[in-house]
Amino acid sequence: MFDLNSLNPPQQEAVLHDKGPLLILAGAGSGKTRVITHRIAYLVEERGVSPYSILAITFTNKAAKEMRERAERLLGSATSGMWVMTFHSMCVRILRRYAVHLGYTQDFTIYDTDDVKSQMRKIMKDLNINSKQFSPRVFISAISKAKNECISADEFAKTAYDYIDKQIARVYKEYQKRLQDNNAMDFDDLLLNTVILFDTVGEALNYYNDRFQYIMVDEYQDTNTAQFRLIKHLANHRNERGEYEHNLCVVGDDDQSIYKFRGADITNILSFENTFINAKVIKLEQNYRSTQKILDVANEVISHNYGRKDKKLWSAQDGGADVTFIQYGTDIEEATGVVREIQKKVDNGALYSDFAVLYRTNAQSRLFEERMIRMNMPYKLVGGVNFYQRREIKDILAYLKILVNPRDAAQIMRIANVPKRGIGDTTLDKLAEYADYTGCSLYEAMCSESGRASAPRAAKKIEEFVELIESFKEYKAENTIEELIGHIVAEIDYKDYIAAIDEDDDKTNDRMENISSLVDKAVDYEENAGADASLEDFLSEVSLVADIDMVDDDKDAVMLMTLHGAKGLEFPCVFICGMEENVFPSGMSQEPGEIEEERRLCYVGMTRAKKELTLTCAKQRMIHGMTTANNASRFIMKDVPRHMLHIAGHAHESFMHNYKSSLDPYKITRTSPYENPYTAYKKASASYSSASSAGDVPVRELTPAAPTGPGFEVGDMVNHPRYGAGKVTRIDKGSKDFEITVDFDGISRKMLASFAKLTKI
DNA sequence: CAAAAGTAGGTTTTT
DNA sequence: CCTACTTTTG
Secondary structure: OOOHHHOOHHHHHHHHOOOOOEEEEEOOOOOHHHHHHHHHHHHHHOOOOOHHHEEEEEOOHHHHHHHHHHHHHHHOOOOOOOEEEEHHHHHHHHHHHHHHHHOOOOOOEEEOHHHHHHHHHHHHHHOOOOOOOOOHHHHHHHHHHHHHOOOOHHHHHHOOOOHHHHHHHHHHHHHHHHHHHOOEEEHHHHHHHHHHHHHHOHHHHHHHHHHOOEEEEOOHHHOEHHHHHHHHHHOOOEOOOOOEOOOEEEEEOHHHOOOHHHOEOOHHHHOHHHHOOOOEEEEEOEEOOOOHHHHHHHHHHHOOOOOOOOOOOEEOOOOOOOEEEEEEEEHHHHHHHHHHHHHHHHHOOOOHHHEEEEEOOHHHHHHHHHHHHHOOOOEEEOOOOOHHHOHHHHHHHHHHHHHHOOOOHHHHHHHOOOOOOOOOHHHHHHHHHHHHHHOOOHHHHHHOHHHHHOOHHHHHHHHHHHHHHHHHHHHHHHOOHHHHHHHHHHHOOHHHHHHHHOOOHHHHHHHHHHHHHHHHHHHHHHHHHHHHOOHHHHHHHHHOOOHHHHOOOOOOOEEEEEOHHHOOOOEEEEEEOOOEOEOOOEOOOOOHHHHHHHHHHHHHHHOOEEEEEEEEEEEEEEEOOEEEEOOEOHHHHOOOOHHHEEEEOOOHHHHHHHHHHOOOOOOOOOOOOOOOHHHHHHHHOHHHOOOOOOOOOOOOOOOOOOOOOOOOOOOOEEEEOOOEEEEEEEEEEOOOOEEEEEEEOOEEEEEEOOOOOOEEO
């Protein structure tokens, strides 16, 4: 049973919303999961909707699990039949059923980023693309971006005009062909192929449209184009009178959109009302998580972004502790100080699990880890080197994957010589060549007499390898996954193999322990899945786990993670560390749009805190082995009025000095006694950015910038004496000159208008 | 074909 | 700084 009275009026309205599209703009900590779960319970209990026709989509398995558990608690019954899962697992589920329509078998393999990377390296080699000139990264991210936008290899080729795009088109096509040959999909394919499936196979779409009457999507602000199209397809159920109902309920917060780099398209949420006509919009603005003091600071920061949906979070918990800011001398002092601070509070009765240390990049975790180990402080590290990326895990998984999908050449390449059995790269190359020539798969080449003849010296070894794999297949048919893994590890003497690689026994033991964790996961899986357990299902589950999914909440330990990793979580006390220019915001983010995304990330981080929020930075920090000095982050120095922070620590004096001097760089003439200089700067330069109106920031008129333009506009084609033809992609007004960003064949360069000898073509 | 040594390049965030 | 790839040597 559930109680509507426990909800506030807008929450109730959202839960009780009848039919048709619904957008819930849910600010941080406003109880969105509560609303979704109550809505599910309401639909099932009060409106007689079958759980079978409800689909709830999240981004992480952890969120999905939590949502299902909470819905079940409200309903007091199991919600079997209801789909509560991530985009990716949903797509896998759909594709396993219909893969044949797309030229895959249902046993297709899922490639993770490492698989993709090695595949890409191979392709570049084969296509004679200089890896010095282009890093595989360039191609990988370009292809990923295209897939996220539902652009196929052929479509990409049609609009590829410059050299680099043509290269990408060529690589994209080859890459896709190889994945298809290997019966494999990468993460982006899971989404894109499902979209293609729904575009082309009416039978598949009809099946799911008949089934899903109510659809909920969590974290809607982070959806990309492929996900958007997927949702659009799925939300086409017709009622018994044949009318579309679009019972689509999306929940999100544009201020928490932090995955643009991964293709998330913020316009999905900003224009929801245009896409789904007659959509109802409900705002949840009461925050139940944080104190007002924390929200004040967070609101102040986010208010510096443009083009937001208008809303303002407020809390019923008035007051609270001041938000603290500490500038340390060095990154080491920062780590020591933070760890000490946590220990002090634990000594005074807090739990370790009350604390989270958040940072911009994973690399920053190291110092905290070191300090915590030394201080004997229990911690949980989220992210970093993923469990499933470890060599020993990937090796064992490769063996398993081959058993399910023998066409997957990448896995065979990986372990054909693991452990060493005399099948080296040259042998594999010859086999691959034979396979390519005859049009069979690598494994088939290994199985055939004539295939082995292409590498006569190793023929015997190859035959033995094939026999080994076949014996595993037989073993698999009769035994559990748990037993299978043990069997493989024993048969190939894996321990001896890694012991020979590792410097010391500790490392080898570590690795063996990791393998037994993998076995544990297999046991878990088999217990959960019961009679439905299958190796391919286990493998896809394993491929789709996120770092955050692996965290067990029971252990009393401090959490260490990136700001991204913290989304959707909350902690009584939060430390955001490394709040320095070039660290946070990242030095990689330069353009206004990118800075805004960093600012949203800052907002997300701050709003994780329930009771206490501490922001720290260091004057000096070691980055890539070099000592660097950075100013405190603009998110503190320029976004938050001084009086809202409690400034602590020994660096107080020098900080105050910096605080003042940091106001100068932009040399903006103030029009009022005090105006946040960064805001003023942005207003002055607003005419040069495409940003829309200023949301809830009160706009005061400033003297417009000097009318003299740079002589070019964005989009113009220009000629440069050295770099040749290029396209103007950006124009920024500097203090006395215009900075022009020009794209020359994919390489973008910044230059000052008065110095660069640019001519318009 | 395997192991060791050397070197170059890249390090934002991740399902 | 660290890893992952390349080159060299056995």
